[in-house]
Amino acid sequence: MDFMTIMGQSTLFRGLPEEELRRLEGIGELREFDKGDMLFQEGREGVGFYVVAGGQVKVFKMSFDGREQILHILGQGDPVGEVPVFAGMTYPANAQALTKASLFFFPRKKLIELYRESPSLAMNMLAVLSRRLREFTVLIENLSLKEIPQRLATYLVHQQSLKPVSARVKLNVTKGVLSNILGTSQETLSRVLGKMSQEGLIEVQGKEISILDMERLKSLAEGGTRL
Template identity: 35%
Template sequence: MRLIALGATLRQCQLFSGLSEEDITRIASFVQPRALAKDEYLFRESEPAVGFYVVQRGAINVHRVNAQGKEQVIHVFRPGESMGEAAMASPTGYPAAARAVEQSNVLLVPKADILELVSERPDLALRMLGSMSQHLRVLVGLVDDLTLKDVETRLARWIIRHCDQSKGPPCKISLGRTKRVLAAEIGTTAETLSRTLARFRDASWIEVGGSVLTVHNGEALKAMVAERLGGA
């Protein structure tokens, strides 16, 4: 039963999607579940990499802290997402820190075991490269947002990226995070985020109820972003 439950989590991860039942069972046999309390660190920047992780439940805030002590959120990882793959090939350890935003469960994929499997299955190495490429796109988007856009545009872009058009309209986004975490993710303060959400709500573009953000006019958000970015 344990392997079945672990295998179900692994199949939700893009990195392992499409693998055979035999491969999933083998990986499930060596992954190590770990529970994290809210605000507990999974790893800290520059710690030696023991492997990478797949989020099973909850949310993990991956961030860096600058010389002034300001925390910049890189990404909040949710169930089914993997993180830390790049550190597998780095002698300097994890490039950022990871902390649970809420009570969470993750699966550690140990470095030695997965590298042994990759040596036998080169196609898995290509999958890992694809996953790291996706993380790189997230980083490039973050840098672009923080350097080129105002808070309204950054929030609109965040909403557009997280809106699953296949389930709308209206599109509903489960925030599942505090305003402070979301504000840090888009590079602003909780107060500014609240004011920006209020402006979007007053324009009848969105509605926020509890931890659910409902998008009523995604086209207006897209038009605003396009206008401010000169049609980009």
């Protein structure tokens, strides 16, 4: 795993000079996880955080009735469990390897020392935490206020915005995981995808979804139209 390349692409450390990335490399530990392995559990002491080098990780919470709610699906370059590093708190959710995964682990105590010496590192962390807060706000709005077609449309519009040069969205998760993210069942998700295809909004080909009418999809996401 090329530490410099992965950290240079990471939302947390992107834009940092090579000298500071080398200092991070000095405290990073490469750890390997098999599919299903837990990185950490909710309520445990936040002793450090990870950056995904390869594979996928899901961050989730469990409801009182035992239902799993996925908060994030994270891939290469994404930080995992970074909130406790600044806040000095316990992990606010669970993290589990969704596939076989490799991650760099950064111990909290050593990171705090680096942040004190490098304000640019701290500013990058604040930017990532702000983005996480916006994502949680959208998630809460989706689950509490929007119907399933709106939730799916919002998800597709967001995924396409990550690669604006393409009208195609490649699902990097199974339909089971996606239905969990959207707070619905696989059967309902399949019906909504089928309805969107019939209406000419999208075309589904395996794990690839081509957006045929972005304006109508955005309108659906914002509640301006209905299926």
